[in-house]
Amino acid sequence: MRTLIFIAFSLYHITVAQVDDGSSAGSHGIHSEYSCSSNILSELKELRSMVAEQKTVLDELKHVIGNQCSLELHSELKELKTTVAEQKVKLEELQKQIAGSDKPNVAFSASLFGEGGQTIGGYNSEVTLKFQKVFVNSGNAYNPSTGIFTAPVKGVYYFGFSAFANAKNSMGVHLRKNGQQIVSTYDYNSNHKDVNGANRAILLLEKGDQVYIGLWTGLKIFDSYNSVSTFSGFLLFHM
Known part of the structure; x- marks a missing residue:
């Protein structure tokens, strides 16, 4: 136990x-x-x-x-x-x-007759010369029927011209703008030889202004196939 x-x-x-x-x-x-x-x-x-x-x-x-x-x-x-x-x-x-x-293409050049041989002038009053043989007329600002160039736009233009007279004739022409004389060329024949001259101008034109060549009273101008009497111009720049 x-x-x-x-x-x-x-x-x-x-x-x-x-x-x-x-x-x-x-x-x-x-x-x-x-x-x-x-x-x-x-x-x-x-x-x-x-x-x-x-x-x-x-x-x-x-x-x-x-x-x-x-x-x-x-x-x-x-x-x-x-x-x-x-x-x-x-x-x-x-x-x-x-x-x-x-700018508009404006340029022209023409001779008075450009063929044969012809003298005009000796008139009692000034006449506008009609340069009829056109070499170029870009813009159609020059009218050969009237001999007048009309500015198509406002701008600065160049113009040049030449004139010739033969035999015993004296020559005198001038460039006019709206009737105002600008520049001239002339030569009085004193020795029965041919005479010639040329001039040029740069003008400011308004649209519609007219430029042309005037033949002096009593004086003469000659032209032939040699194109010795001419009128030219072109637009430099428009404004």
Whole structure:
């Protein structure tokens, strides 16, 4: 009986010891688990802090880049505006040049007869010479039927003329603008030889102004196939 009680008592202590050991072991496991979780949480906290810091840096970087881009874009836009303004000026100048080069084609040249040999003149009053053999009449501003050039546009024109007289005749002609004498050429024959002369002028004409060559009263002019008596003119530039 005593033996059974001893055995039972021994078994009881062994069981209690195992339970205590188990409890201690369990407590140690829980503690280990808790320490592990704390470390993870700490690391997570640190990571979150780092992420927050990186986000702040990234936002600042974006702001800086954005400002730099804005400055660059502003600079490029300014340069582009300057280029456009320069091109606009050049375009306007080119348009003016094109407009200036688009002037009417006005030019004529003619001789008095241009064939055979003929002398006219000795009249009691001045007459307008009709230069009938036309070499060129671009723009048709010169009328060979009347001998009058009529300005088709306002502008600056060049005119030139020549005159010849043979035998004992004296020669004298002048260029007139709207009836006003501008320049002349003349030669009085004193030795029965041929005489000749020429002159030229640059005139500012309004549209419709008339220019022609007048033969002086009592004087004569000669022309032949050599075309020694001529009248020419052309537009230098219009205004």
